[in-house]
Amino acid sequence: MGEQVRRAVYPGSFDPPTMGHLDIIQRAAQLFDEVIVAVAVNSQKQPLFSLEERVEMLQECCKALGNVRVAALDGLLARFAQQVGACAIVRGLRAVSDFEYEFQMATMNRQLAPEVDTCFLMTHQQYAFLSSSIVKEVARLGGAVDHLVPPNVAHKLRVKFTSTTAGTPTP
Ligand code: ADP
Numbered sequence: 001m002g003e004q005v006r007r008a009v010y011p012g013s014f015d016p017p018t019m020g021h022l023d024i025i026q027r028a029a030q031l032f033d034e035v036i037v038a039v040a041v042n043s044q045k046q047p048l049f050s051l052e053e054r055v056e057m058l059q060e061c062c063k064a065l066g067n068v069r070v071a072a073l074d075g076l077l078a079r080f081a082q083q084v085g086a087c088a089i090v091r092g093l094r095a096v097s098d099f100e101y102e103f104q105m106a107t108m109n110r111q112l113a114p115e116v117d118t119c120f121l122m123t124h125q126q127y128a129f130l131s132s133s134i135v136k137e138v139a140r141l142g143g144a145v146d147h148l149v150p151p152n153v154a155h156k157l158r159v160k161f162t163s164t165t166a167g168t169p170t171p
Helices: 021-032 052-060 076-081 096-112 132-140 149-160
Strands: 006-010 033-038 069-073 088-092 117-122
Touching: 006 021, 006 076, 006 149, 021 033, 021 088, 021 117, 033 052, 033 076, 052 069, 052 149, 076 096, 088 096, 096 117
Parallel strands: 006 033, 006 088, 033 069, 088 117
Antiparallel strands: none
């Protein structure tokens, strides 16, 4: 029993990964033996970055963390967590507004996989107002996001928005 690997799954869209996500990943990596960052295919949202791009960006961000790996998540999170033998699902909480949706998800996941608990980590106060959507909006309009996302993500955003007509190019 004592030898059991404490594995956690940290699911999300990560479109794109931000410093807020990275902070949660680093803290989860200290709490658990292994962390699997699970990138949702997400059929409901139309992502800016493809699944492959999001997985690749996260792999680059996490390469220094030996007990973190990145995987694609297609299908039910509860089933994925069971399949990989996770004891926990990690989610980040920013504001009260995150709570209701997270509570709903955690309750549903408990019904689907009672042996997997959901574990919430409070955001670092520095990242409390940081979201992937706000990063995309600022980057699309040509604003600097370098302090909000890891360097490789900032680069990908610049490439994305200067190569399309959707955004205003950085002056
Ligand atoms: P989802 O579409 O599943 O909400 P996100 O990529 O937006 O995916 O977020 C994944 C997880 O990371 C969620 O639990 C979210 O609350 C958390 N998260 C997002 N941004 C931050 C942040 N700035 N600080 C802490 N947690 C965050």
